[in-house]
Amino acid sequence: MNAMDPQSATRARIADAAEALFRQIGYQKTSVADIAKACAMSPANVYRFFPSKSAINEAITQRLLNTIGNELEAIAAGKGGAGERLRATAAHLYRRDVELFFAEKRMHDMVGAAMTEHWGVIEGFIARVLAIWEGLLREGMAAGEFRSLDPTGIAMTFKQCLLLWTHPILLADCLGRGQTPEELGTQQQAALDLMLAGIAKN
Structure with a gap:
């Protein structure tokens, strides 16, 4: 693995410091001056790498979502039937949402700000999840596990039906x-039972 160039390394260090502060005192209460102090640099130096606190939040959100996306792709590429893996990706996405954004409640403001100010980052992640589910649906149809349906449309339907367990504000x-979280997780499994039964090949 190649080492980051100095500029990328500094950006990562600033993002690390900001994320730690967001978790400790909250997004709204953290200032660029606080982030600069944690990095032992001046606010002006932080602004050389990020134009605003919002831009730092965007970088952190992108990093978090990339991590979750990689985890989902690893599950989707694992063993078991397509339905089993689709169920596992949905359950994992729910658990990660609870873990990242609600077990540490101060992160919720960060997510809310990202959804308002950086929808493109969120939209990109949603597209990634839809692609994972569409791939699993195609695989299940090819294997005779699912009925022959429109995998793109069904992936979107799954996304809409599972919105309660993936949308931070609804959650x-x-x-x-x-x-x-346990009660909601059980309810999600019941919803997945219903959806998977609806596309199963009899």
Whole structure:
């Protein structure tokens, strides 16, 4: 693995420091001056690498979503039937959302800001998830596990039906009303049972 060039290494160090502060005190309460202090540099130097705190948030969000995307692709490429792996990717995505954005509640503001200010990053991740699911659906259809359907349309339907377990704002609302992550996880499995049964080849 090649070492990062100095500029990329500094950008990564700034993002690391900012992410740690977002987790400790929250996105809204963290200033560029705080990030600069944590990096032992001046705010002006931070601005040489990122034009704003929002841009730092974009880089962190992109990094987090890339990590999750890589995990989902690894699950999709694993063993088992297509339906089993589709179910596993959906369950993993839900668990990661809870772990990253709600077990550490201060990260929720960061995600909300990213959804408002950097929709392109979020949209790119959604497209990646849809591509994973479409690939699994095509595989399942070719193997005779699923009926012959439009895999692109069915992947989008899965995404819409599973929105409750993947959208940070909807998820936060459910968890804020007293439902536990375990209860929501059980409900997601029931929804997946229904959806997979609907496309299974009889």
